[in-house]
Amino acid sequence: TQLLEQSPQFLSIQEGENLTVYCNSSSVFSSLQWYRQEPGEGPVLLVTVVTGGEVKKLKRLTFQFGDARKDSSLHITAAQPGDTGLYLCAGARSNFGNEKLTFGTGTRLTIIP
C-alpha cells in the first residue's frame, strides 16, 4: 500500500522554467525527506523537513512541509538540465530517525535544454 502519492508522475519542461512537485498523504509523518535518484544509482538525500509549515531552501530548490505534516512540495526555480532525475519523497513515522521510510511513487523530471 503506497501511502504517499506524488504528482505529477512525469514532467518534462524547458530549461529556465519553474516547476512544483507535490507529495500527499492522509497520514501524519514525524519527518519527511526528499531524494533525487539518477538511473542505476541509489537515492541521494536532498533535504529533511520536520516541523509543520517548515520551508527549506537549497539553492534553486524550495521545500515545504504542510502545516499538518501530511504533505510536502518541492519547487524548482529556473530549472536546469542537471535537475533531471527521479524525485522521491519519503516519510518517517518514528522519532528515532528515518527508519521504515515510506516512499512516494516518484516524479520523473526531464529538463530539456
Added chain:
Amino acid sequence: ETGVTQSPTHLIKTRGQQVTLRCSSQSGHNTVSWYQQALGQGPQFIFQYYREEENGRGNFPPRFSGLQFPNYSSELNVNALELDDSALYLCASSYRQGVTEAFFGQGTRLTVV
C-alpha cells in the same frame, strides 16, 4: 558519495535459486535498512537491522531474510527466487539517534529469469 557500498552491482539468477546481496554501511552508522525498488516504483521497505537484530519488517515473505554483523555490515538473502523479485535492491545506513538521514548505496540490480 555516501560511503555505503553494495555488492554485486548486477546479478542474474534463475527462478528457484537463492541469492545473497551484501552491504557495507557508512562508518559510524549502526543501522541498516533494505529496500526493494521495482522498475518505475518508489523503494519498498523490506526490513531493518539495528545492532545485529531485526528492528522492523515490511510486507515481504519469510524467504527474504537478513543478517547484520558486528561491524554493522549486512546481508540480504532471498530464497526460492521468483520472477517478480527482479528489482533494484537498495541498502541504506543511518545512525539511530534523533532525526537522521539515511544514506543509500548504489544498489544491486537483480534480474531473475
